Amino acid sequence: xxxATTMHDETGHVPPAEVEEVELYHAKTWLGKYVFSQDAKVxxxxxxxxxxxxxxxxxxxSLMMRLQLGFxxxxxxxxxxxxIQAVTMHGMIMVVYLLTALFLGxxxxxxxxxxIGARDMVFPYVNMLSFWIYLLSVxxxxxxxxxPGGPSGAGWTLYPPQVMLEGTPGHEWGAILMLVSLAxxxxxxxxxxxxYVVTVLQARTRGMTxxxxxxxxxxxxxxxILALLAFPALLVSAIMMLFxxxxxxxxxxxxxxSMGEQLDHSGGSPILFQHLFWFFGHPEVYIVALPAFGMVSxxxxxxxxxxxxxxxxxxxxxxxxxxxxxxVWAHHMxxxxxxxxxxxxxxxxxxxxxxxxxxKVYNWVLxxxxxxxxxxxxxxxxxxxxxxxxxxxxxxLFLGNVTVDLPLSDTLFVVAHxxxxxxxxxxxxxxxxxxxxxxxxxxxxxxxxxxxxxxxxTFVGSxxxxxxxxxxxLMGVPRRYFSMGSTDFILPSAQGLNEFITxxxxxxxxxxxxxxxxxxxxxxxxxxxxxxxxxxxxxEWQTATxxxxxxxxxxxxxxxxxxxYDYSVPGEDIDFLPQNQxxxxxx
Amino acid sequence: MTITLLFMAFLMGVVVWxxxxxxxxxxxxxxxxxxxxGDVDAGVLSEPKAKTGLWVFLAVVTSMFCLFxxxxxxxxxxGDWTPLPEPDLxxxxxxxxxxxxxxxxxxRNAAKQDRIDSLKVGLNVAGVLTIGFIVGQLFxxxxxxxxxxFLNSNPANAFxxxxxxxxxxxxxxxxxAWIRAVSRLWRGSDAAQVRLSVELCAVYWHFLxxxxxxxxxxxxxx
Numbered sequence: 060x061x062x063a064t065t066m067h068d069e070t071g072h073v074p075p076a077e078v079e080e081v082e083l084y085h086a087k088t089w090l091g092k093y094v095f096s097q098d099a100k101v102x103x104x105x106x107x108x109x110x111x112x113x114x115x116x117x118x119x120x121s122l123m124m125r126l127q128l129g130f131x132x133x134x135x136x137x138x139x140x141x142x143i144q145a146v147t148m149h150g151m152i153m154v155v156y157l158l159t160a161l162f163l164g165x166x167x168x169x170x171x172x173x174x175i176g177a178r179d180m181v182f183p184y185v186n187m188l189s190f191w192i193y194l195l196s197v198x199x200x201x202x203x204x205x206x207p208g209g210p211s212g213a214g215w216t217l218y219p220p221q222v223m224l225e226g227t228p229g230h231e232w233g234a235i236l237m238l239v240s241l242a243x244x245x246x247x248x249x250x251x252x253x254x255y256v257v258t259v260l261q262a263r264t265r266g267m268t269x270x271x272x273x274x275x276x277x278x279x280x281x282x283x284i285l286a287l288l289a290f291p292a293l294l295v296s297a298i299m300m301l302f303x304x305x306x307x308x309x310x311x312x313x314x315x316x317s318m319g320e321q322l323d324h325s326g327g328s329p330i331l332f333q334h335l336f337w338f339f340g341h342p343e344v345y346i347v348a349l350p351a352f353g354m355v356s357x358x359x360x361x362x363x364x365x366x367x368x369x370x371x372x373x374x375x376x377x378x379x380x381x382x383x384x385x386x387v388w389a390h391h392m393x394x395x396x397x398x399x400x401x402x403x404x405x406x407x408x409x410x411x412x413x414x415x416x417x418x419k420v421y422n423w424v425l426x427x428x429x430x431x432x433x434x435x436x437x438x439x440x441x442x443x444x445x446x447x448x449x450x451x452x453x454x455x456l457f458l459g460n461v462t463v464d465l466p467l468s469d470t471l472f473v474v475a476h477x478x479x480x481x482x483x484x485x486x487x488x489x490x491x492x493x494x495x496x497x498x499x500x501x502x503x504x505x506x507x508x509x510x511x512x513x514x515x516x517t518f519v520g521s522x523x524x525x526x527x528x529x530x531x532x533l534m535g536v537p538r539r540y541f542s543m544g545s546t547d548f549i550l551p552s553a554q555g556l557n558e559f560i561t562x563x564x565x566x567x568x569x570x571x572x573x574x575x576x577x578x579x580x581x582x583x584x585x586x587x588x589x590x591x592x593x594x595x596x597x598x599e600w601q602t603a604t605x606x607x608x609x610x611x612x613x614x615x616x617x618x619x620x621x622x623x624y625d626y627s628v629p630g631e632d633i634d635f636l637p638q639n640q641x642x643x644x645x646x
Numbered sequence: 647m648t649i650t651l652l653f654m655a656f657l658m659g660v661v662v663w664x665x666x667x668x669x670x671x672x673x674x675x676x677x678x679x680x681x682x683x684g685d686v687d688a689g690v691l692s693e694p695k696a697k698t699g700l701w702v703f704l705a706v707v708t709s710m711f712c713l714f715x716x717x718x719x720x721x722x723x724x725g726d727w728t729p730l731p732e733p734d735l736x737x738x739x740x741x742x743x744x745x746x747x748x749x750x751x752x753x754r755n756a757a758k759q760d761r762i763d764s765l766k767v768g769l770n771v772a773g774v775l776t777i778g779f780i781v782g783q784l785f786x787x788x789x790x791x792x793x794x795x796f797l798n799s800n801p802a803n804a805f806x807x808x809x810x811x812x813x814x815x816x817x818x819x820x821x822x823a824w825i826r827a828v829s830r831l832w833r834g835s836d837a838a839q840v841r842l843s844v845e846l847c848a849v850y851w852h853f854l855x856x857x858x859x860x861x862x863x864x865x866x867x868x
Contacts, residue, residue: 181699182696182699253702253706257702261690263690268672269668269669270668270669284661287706287709291706291709294710302797302804306797306798307798308797308798308804308808309726309801310721326725326726327724327801331720334647338647338650366675370674371669371673374669378662381658382662385658624675
């Protein structure tokens with residue numbers, strides 16, 4: 060590794076050479092081309108569709124919860140058991156099976172090769188396997204809805220001992236299927252992740268130095284490294300939990316009396332599980348956030364016709380956030396009775412992570428400053444992201460402090476915080492990114508009117524949902540409760556607020572169908588898109604055909620001459636210079 | 647979690663060091679018209695891609711075993727821990743694994759020097775020794791069960807079965823790669839064509855040997 064780099068450093072500029080060509084696997088059958096495809100772009104779309112499909116299930120589950128909270132006991136199909144099952148499955152589906160899969164499996168597969176000027180991922184066959192194993196894991200997860208007892212109802216964190224006690228719904232089959240499904244997800248992801256990392260390291264085209272990578276690639280690259288190192292913690296806890304459940308081990312299970320019966324377990328430590336789970340769980344937040352950070356940077360820069368402010372700082376902030384994300388996990392465990400000095404340590408690291416994150420926010424805002432802002436649909440979503448992210452980040456400062464966190468723990472304030480920061484924010488970026496790259500991926504423009512409507516309902520609607528939730532949380536309304544019962548501290552007006560939130564949630568939820576309708580409608584009826592409708596500089600917009608064919612580029616791979624943010628360069632005739640455009644006088 | 651954190655810190659150190667080397671003082675926005683800026687080499691690694699892939703994979707596996715060891719260290723401190731007597735057979739198995747690693751290294755050198763016969767011998771011997779290791783581990787399980795050291799009777803036992811099972815699974819995965827290399831040799835590939843596969847097998851075997859020595863040492867000493 061080191062010898063190669065020093066060699067290049069010494070020679071400085073090496074003479075131009077032919078770009079090394081790779082042999083592509085060309086499928087001969089329809090099945091090989093569209094189903095068992097080894098083309099990263101097809102795999103990306105497969106990942107994307109699967110993730111969005113299971114995400115819709117998660118969305119329906121969340122509406123089910125909201126119906127109960129807004130109109131308690133009005134709906135007979137919701138009972139305490141399937142309410143907590145909905146809570147559990149909604150959380151796990153959204154965090155792992157939707158966001159992680161869509162950002163890394165979907166966007167990672169599509170954009171890593173094409174943005175770095177490669178024909179495909181370096182191990183296409185492994186890449187294909189990665190998708191099919193992911194699909195298997197999704198199917199196993201879905202199967203848990205249909206087994207006796209239904210899916211697990213232990214909350215998405217699957218804390219023992221609750222997860223395997225008789226009183227918890229899905230304690231026999233549901234929980235096991237969930238853990239097995241997660242294990243498969245991790246195996247599938249590792250296969251994909253190896254691909255993403257090695258592709259970024261070794262398949263970049265000539266001239267594409269690390270510091271000429273678009274921030275989208277930086278975000279996905281760093282998130283993949285985090286995921287590769289953090290998912291093993293989830294795997295470890297899943298395996299040990301399965302040992303406890305199936306083989307009678309006592310890693311996590313203490314001696315416990317359940318339903319009047321002494322269980323066979325003794326001496327295990329539920330806290331050990333929490334440590335392992337959150338050692339995965341916290342980096343997971345950034346596994347979702349870093350790709351979003353990267354993509355939003357690119358969208359802002361393109362639609363403000365201005366170079367991203369502080370590119371190097373942005374790259375280093377991504378790296379710093381990635382590193383720090385491994386030493387903050389216990390801030391999820393302030394109420395577990397930990398040593399106060401530990402709490403102090405983790406509160407400190409948690410607040411430190413706000414520094415690189417805030418740098419990124421400043422840089423996004425400064426990118427907009429005196430830019431030539433085009434309020435296109437992707438731009439609306441990107442700006443919406445800045446708002447929600449700042450909002451969610453600020454409540455993070457509250458919860459990061461032990462003393463403030465203790466009374467707020469397990470209230471709706473926490474729910475409002477993490478939905479703002481890691482649900483709405485990344486999802487807004489996802490929508491922005493889908494609208495931004497839809498013309499390239501499908502070859503058609505999306506319907507503007509529907510997209511406008513979708514943006515405003517989603518953006519304003521998410522505030523309508525989560526803003527009041529902070530107040531409910533401050534009042535002490537607990538999360539995960541099926542009904543509040545009679546309490547003194549919850550004012551009757553809380554019910555009115557809950558009703559309002561539910562109605563807003565239903566409106567936002569239904570509007571998402573319009574988004575899917577728009578995608579499908581535009582695929583057939585949309586206006587034909589040009590190769591580069593946004594006048595962007597990065598390589599995916601410079602392909603010979605739209606949508607790009609297998610192999611991404613034409614006969615020759617592009618040569619990269621410049622960084623990806625040459626917008627509005629003084630003295631140039633056009634306001635953008637593609638990365639593969641030679642400097643003047645060089646041609 | 648100290649062990650895991652040390653490993654993570656080390657890995658992050660490597661990543662950051664490598665990035666600093668590549669990126670510090672680079673101003674990608676500066677276009678110098680005097681030089682053909684496009685001719686700058688992208689600085690991609692020159693290693694074979696499969697080799698980089700393997701090293702990244704080893705980092706993932708190391709992360710997993712570090713977490714298991716962390717869990718072991720944390721669980722051990724709780725009151726109900728009774729160490730189990732490791733069967734002497736494990737020493738024999740360890741010997742087999744060491745020998746298989748040596749045989750693979752020998753095969754790797756033979757492949758480098760195009761000595762096809764030694765390559766075949768080394769590869770076959772390594773496979774047989776490895777299968778011997780797996781069988782030996784199964785016998786060790788048998789022995790422990792016969793002596794009444796069940797998985798559910800003590801966390802130390804559970805960790806023993808967990809560690810050996812996972813390590814064994816990784817060895818089995820390695821054997822798949824080994825079978826691919828051997829079958830290609832059978833079908834008449836020459837040394838140059840399997841050189842990379844054999845090299846990767848050797849690296850993986852050395853890695854799993856180190857993992858085993860650490861796990862075995864940990865279980866012996868606690």
